[in-house]
Amino acid sequence: MERTFRIFRFNPEKDRQPRYDTFTVAVQDGWTILDALNEIKWRQDGTLSYRRSCRHGICGSCAMMINGKNELACEKQISTLKGEITVAPLKGFPIVRDLLIDQEHFFENLRLVRPWLIARTPPPTDKERLQSPEDRKVLDGTWECILCGACTSSCPAFWDNDNFLGPAALLKAYRYVADTRDEGLDERLQALDSKHGVWRCHTIFNCVEACPKSLNPTQGIVELRRRLMREKL
Numbered sequence: 001m002e003r004t005f006r007i008f009r010f011n012p013e014k015d016r017q018p019r020y021d022t023f024t025v026a027v028q029d030g031w032t033i034l035d036a037l038n039e040i041k042w043r044q045d046g047t048l049s050y051r052r053s054c055r056h057g058i059c060g061s062c063a064m065m066i067n068g069k070n071e072l073a074c075e076k077q078i079s080t081l082k083g084e085i086t087v088a089p090l091k092g093f094p095i096v097r098d099l100l101i102d103q104e105h106f107f108e109n110l111r112l113v114r115p116w117l118i119a120r121t122p123p124p125t126d127k128e129r130l131q132s133p134e135d136r137k138v139l140d141g142t143w144e145c146i147l148c149g150a151c152t153s154s155c156p157a158f159w160d161n162d163n164f165l166g167p168a169a170l171l172k173a174y175r176y177v178a179d180t181r182d183e184g185l186d187e188r189l190q191a192l193d194s195k196h197g198v199w200r201c202h203t204i205f206n207c208v209e210a211c212p213k214s215l216n217p218t219q220g221i222v223e224l225r226r227r228l229m230r231e232k233l
């Protein structure tokens, strides 16, 4: 079946303005948006630029705006969309070319929250730091984040100021702050408790709607605020 795609095009080195190019693709049953982009790149226009890797919704590379909604191109089935399909890069990020965005600052913000386990006391056994099943369960809904940036890109506070850590970095911070084995909250405080940290979130919940993994970054941010308040008191 033939489907029509309007695809955002912009080469900052050559173009003065972005534009949309239209492509017609004979799609097959079960194809995702990424399959259509590959077909366009491989058979119609080799200059089309976008990022992808795993093709299984794991690496987070292929997040983009599909018919106005942030999605993973490798997971979005074409059959779920009606009519012409519009594909654009994630909003709020600098564009490298076409659908390819520059995520460097996004990952700089992530590094500020130290997204790794910080433990200072020696482990209780010579093999590992133990955790009860109940304590481990608290982390569900946090560790599944694949850092695709769909949530951060949907956040008006981030559009306004890209120094805002954003929902992805804050959810990742909560994943470690909530971990009973972690002892690094004081190292993360400077970033989390700053004007670009948890207090900048306006609880608009766009991030919840945008997350392709059905996570709730806003809830993570609220929990971080509670934890910071407890620390301050």
Ligand code: FES
Pocket (backbone or CB within 6 Å): 051, 052, 053, 054, 055, 056, 057, 058, 059, 060, 061, 062, 063, 072, 073, 074, 075
């Ligand atoms: S290509 Fe890895 S998440 Fe889509």
